[in-house]
Amino acid sequence: MKKKTFALRTKIALATLPLLLSSTFVGYRIYELSQTVDRRAARAVKMIETASDAELHMVQMSEALRGYLLDSTNKSEFERKKVADSEYVESAKNLAELVSDSKEISDLNNEMAKFDEEQLDRVENEVGGLISSGASNAVSFYLKTYMPLRAEQSARFQKLKGMVLKLSADTLSDIEQQKQKEGWIAIYFLIGSICCGLGFLALATGGSIKHISKEVELLTRSSTSLGSTCMTLGGASEVLSHSTKEQASAIQESVSALSEMASMIQQTAENAKRSLQSSVEVEERSHTGQEIMQRMTHSMGAIEQTNQSLQGIAQIIQTINVKAGVINDIVFKTQLLSFNASIEAARAGQYGKGFAVVAEEVGNLAQMSGNAAREIESLLTDSQKQVHSTLEAIKLRVSEGKVVSDESVRAFNEISSSIREVTTQIKNITDATSQQSVGIEQTEKALNQLDLMARKNADTAQTTLQSSETLKRLSGELMTASCSIMGAVSGSKKADALAQAGAAPVATSAHSPVGLHIVANDVSADDQDFKSAA
Amino acid sequence: MSETMALNRYLLFQVGNELYGTPLLDVREVAEYVEPKFMPNMASYFSGVINIRGSIVGVADLRKRFGQTTQVTRNTALLVCDTTQGPIAVVVDQVDSVITIQDTDLERSPPVMTAVPVEYLTGIAKVEGQLVTIVQLQKLLNEASMAKQSA
Numbered sequence: 182m183k184k185k186t187f188a189l190r191t192k193i194a195l196a197t198l199p200l201l202l203s204s205t206f207v208g209y210r211i212y213e214l215s216q217t218v219d220r221r222a223a224r225a226v227k228m229i230e231t232a233s234d235a236e237l238h239m240v241q242m243s244e245a246l247r248g249y250l251l252d253s254t255n256k257s258e259f260e261r262k263k264v265a266d267s268e269y270v271e272s273a274k275n276l277a278e279l280v281s282d283s284k285e286i287s288d289l290n291n292e293m294a295k296f297d298e299e300q301l302d303r304v305e306n307e308v309g310g311l312i313s314s315g316a317s318n319a320v321s322f323y324l325k326t327y328m329p330l331r332a333e334q335s336a337r338f339q340k341l342k343g344m345v346l347k348l349s350a351d352t353l354s355d356i357e358q359q360k361q362k363e364g365w366i367a368i369y370f371l372i373g374s375i376c377c378g379l380g381f382l383a384l385a386t387g388g389s390i391k392h393i394s395k396e397v398e399l400l401t402r403s404s405t406s407l408g409s410t411c412m413t414l415g416g417a418s419e420v421l422s423h424s425t426k427e428q429a430s431a432i433q434e435s436v437s438a439l440s441e442m443a444s445m446i447q448q449t450a451e452n453a454k455r456s457l458q459s460s461v462e463v464e465e466r467s468h469t470g471q472e473i474m475q476r477m478t479h480s481m482g483a484i485e486q487t488n489q490s491l492q493g494i495a496q497i498i499q500t501i502n503v504k505a506g507v508i509n510d511i512v513f514k515t516q517l518l519s520f521n522a523s524i525e526a527a528r529a530g531q532y533g534k535g536f537a538v539v540a541e542e543v544g545n546l547a548q549m550s551g552n553a554a555r556e557i558e559s560l561l562t563d564s565q566k567q568v569h570s571t572l573e574a575i576k577l578r579v580s581e582g583k584v585v586s587d588e589s590v591r592a593f594n595e596i597s598s599s600i601r602e603v604t605t606q607i608k609n610i611t612d613a614t615s616q617q618s619v620g621i622e623q624t625e626k627a628l629n630q631l632d633l634m635a636r637k638n639a640d641t642a643q644t645t646l647q648s649s650e651t652l653k654r655l656s657g658e659l660m661t662a663s664c665s666i667m668g669a670v671s672g673s674k675k676a677d678a679l680a681q682a683g684a685a686p687v688a689t690s691a692h693s694p695v696g697l698h699i700v701a702n703d704v705s706a707d708d709q710d711f712k713s714a715a
Numbered sequence: 716m717s718e719t720m721a722l723n724r725y726l727l728f729q730v731g732n733e734l735y736g737t738p739l740l741d742v743r744e745v746a747e748y749v750e751p752k753f754m755p756n757m758a759s760y761f762s763g764v765i766n767i768r769g770s771i772v773g774v775a776d777l778r779k780r781f782g783q784t785t786q787v788t789r790n791t792a793l794l795v796c797d798t799t800q801g802p803i804a805v806v807v808d809q810v811d812s813v814i815t816i817q818d819t820d821l822e823r824s825p826p827v828m829t830a831v832p833v834e835y836l837t838g839i840a841k842v843e844g845q846l847v848t849i850v851q852l853q854k855l856l857n858e859a860s861m862a863k864q865s866a
Contacts, residue, residue, distance in 0.1 A: 267846055509789065511746075516810065517792060520726065520745040523813040527739045544813060 196382035203374030207367045214363045218356045224279060225349035231276045232345045238269035238336050239297075246305055250323055253312045262305065269297065279569055286344045300330050390670060397667045404659040411653035418649055422642035429635040436628045443621045450614040459605045464600045471593040478586045481579050488575045495568045501559045505554055512551040521546030689693050717773050723818070725840070727811035727847060728794065734811065734845055737794075737852040744795040744803060745810055748787060765804060767795065775856065776806045781813065798856045816840045821849065 245262035249255060273294045280286040303325045311319035522540030526533030724739040732745040744767070749762030751774040760780040764771050772795060790809040795802050835858065837849040 313747045506789075507837065514794075517747065520742075520813060522811055523724070524726075524739055524742055524744065541813065548812070 189460045190309065193382060195236055196385050198377050198378075199379035199381070201373050202275055203370055205591035207370050207679065210363065211367055215361065218360060221352055221356055225352045228276070228279045229349055230343055231272055232342055235272040235276060236342065238265050239334065239338065241265040242269060242305075243502070246308060246323075250320060253315065253319075259309050260645060261311075262309075266297075266302065266305075273297075280345070280348070283344075283348055285310050285340065286348065289337065289341050289344065293334065293341065296330075296334060301327075301334060305543060311456055346409070358521075358604070380399055394525055394667065394670055397663045397670065401660060401663045401667070404663060406657040408653055408660070409648045411656055414649040415646055415653065418645040422639055422646060425639040425642050428610050429632060429639060432628055432632045432635055436625060436632065439621055439625050439628060441623065443618060443625070446614050446617050450611060450618070451612060453607050453610045457604060457611065460604045460607060461526070461602050467600060469598045473599065474586050474590045474593055478583070478590070481582050481586060484575060484579050488572055488579065491568060491572055495565060495572065498561055498565045498568060502565070503559065504559050505561060508554045508559070509551065512554055515547040516544060516551065519547055577683070597616055672684050723815050724813060725816050725849065726813055727842070728792075728842075729806040729809040729811060730807055731780050731815075734780070734842075734847045735807075736814075736816065736840060736847045736849045737840075739812075740811060741796055741853040742794050743797050743849065746793040747866070748791040748806065749791055750787075751804075758761050762806065767802075767804070770802065772802045772804045772805060773800075774804045778806060778808065780855075794852065796853050798853060800857075803856045805856065805862065808814070814842060816842065816847075833840055 237635055242262050242265040245258050249258035249262065252258065273290060277287060277290050277294070280290060308319060308323050308327055311322055519540050522543065523537055524539030528538050529536065725736040726739050726742050726745075727734060727736045729735070734813055737823045746767055749765045749767075751765050753770075753814045754761070757763065758775075760776050762774040762776045765772050766772070771855045774793070786808075788808065792802040792807055792810045794807055794810070820842070821838045835851050835855040840847045840849050
């Protein structure tokens with residue numbers, strides 16, 4: 182619409198400007214004229230009024246004088262006459278001012294005033310004096326002197342009145358004539374300026390009208406597509422509303438799931454705490470076990486020492502064995518001695534009889550000693566054997582025990598280190614769970630915000646839906662408006678055609694997703710504008 | 716009585732696992748075993764000579780004589796006997812005891828074939844449920860010394 186030319190409004194304004202100027206001028210002229218007419222008419226009327234007033238005052242004056250004449254006691258009548266006289270003077274002065282531009286009337290007025298002042302006042306005062314003095318000739322004086330003067334003055338008044346009336350009538354007719362003349366001039370001027378303005382307007386807006394038609398057509402199409410877009414938008418916002426609701430419910434579910442998760446994590450944290458306690462206890466116990474194992478190792482060492490003392494016992498047994506051997510030797514030798522003694526006793530014959538018995542006894546004792554020594558020897562041997570076997574067994578067992586205890590200690594150490602590792606891991610788990618809790622709290626917050634946003638979105642979608650409805654209605658109105666504009670600009674035929682043409686794109690655009698998409702974009706922009714406008 | 720008593724007294728000794736007995740008066744002395752000094756050209760059952768309190772005594776190994784294995788133990792002893800050749804020590808595995816054996820307990824001619832020639836074998840005695848071979852050690856040694864001489 183806006184090319185390199187002026188805007189239509191400007192053009193129209195430019196076209197209307199001379200019209201406005203001329204009409205203003207004409208209006209001013211008429212106003213001025215009416216003012217003048219009014220003034221003149223008012224002046225004419227005032228003139229008549231003032232003349233009438235003067236006459237009235239004159240009549241009042243004579244009436245008051247007459248009244249005084251009739252009732253001489255009533256001095257106030259004379260006073261009234263005086264007041265009327267002064268009022269007349271006033272009126273005469275006013276009239277003189279009013280009729281200043283008419284010499285004839287002015288002269289007459291002046292004459293009358295002069296007459297009143299010089300003749301009538303004097304006579305009147307004389308009459309007054311006569312009346313107040315109670316002279317009998319007052320009435321006759323009044324009749325003879327005053328009345329003719331009064332009549333003369335009345336005649337003058339009649340003349341003046343006639344003159345004034347004539348002047349007024351002249352003025353009024355003159356005004357009428359002027360009015361007529363001025364009216365015609367104004368009408369001609371107005372017609373001329375209107376014609377001029379219209380021509381100028383037609384010249385100025387000729388291009389624009391075409392433009393407007395085109396634009397209106399475009400506008401119609403736009404409004405049609407706007408309508409279809411509104412429908413699409415409505416559907417879209419409905420879908421959006423629906424999906425937003427779903428989203429909101431999903432978020433709600435997420436929030437609940439999250440809270441469940443949080444409680445689970447809480448449980449995990451508690452479990453981890455308990456595990457930590459348990460692991461600490463286990464560690465303590467493993468420490469105790471280690472200590473016990475160490476004590477056991479010490480005990481093994483003690484057993485080994487015992488073994489050494491057992492070896493000492495074995496040595497002692499060995500020594501005892503040696504000593505037993507000595508005893509055996511002695512026994513052997515004693516036996517041999519006893520045998521020799523027996524032999525000697527037998528040689529001695531009868532004399533050696535007692536000695537033989539002694540020798541035998543000694544032999545027997547030696548035998549017994551020998552038996553005992555042998556028993557001791559065998560016992561010692563057995564003891565030695567047993568001690569040795571015990572020693573061996575203890576050695577074996579101790580070494581086995583040592584190995585086992587070493588292994589146990591190692592195992593306990595490993596358990597301890599494993600438990601420490603487990604403790605660390607549990608601590609890590611605890612840390613992780615606490616971090617998870619924090620994260621979940623934050624996520625929950627975020628989700629709550631999201632929920633809020635979703636609700637807001639739902640509200641917005643609802644609003645958008647309503648807005649699209651409104652927009653649809655507005656586009657319909659726009660369509661109607663553009664049709665009517667077209668009708669106004671280019672006639673009803675073209676408007677109908679336009680309406681039909683406008684209806685067609687609705688059908689086509691409704692079936693064209695691409696067009697729809699493009700239009701939707703445009704509309705969304707429009708929608709934004711609409712929103713911002715709203 | 717005492718004579719008979721002296722005659723009935725016997726010295727029991729072991730050679731190998733066998734228990735032997737000899738008349739107590741056949742033995743002059745019982746001595747500890749001493750490793751005999753080797754002499755050349757000795758009889759097979761002679762081991763050598765030893766010194767007992769200054770006198771040289773020959774050592775006969777009855778175990779060899781009786782066909783038993785030779786082994787010196789703690790109980791190995793020497794029975795010194797007076798022979799026609801002089802004192803001879805007999806190596807025995809153990810001197811057991813001095814006992815009295817009644818003639819009734821002595822079987823004079825047992826039906827056995829022993830390593831000891833029968834003429835030196837007095838008999839078999841039963842002592843405390845054991846059978847004891849009674850030999851005449853002096854005679855045997857005389858025979859032995861004679862055999863040595865002859866050898």
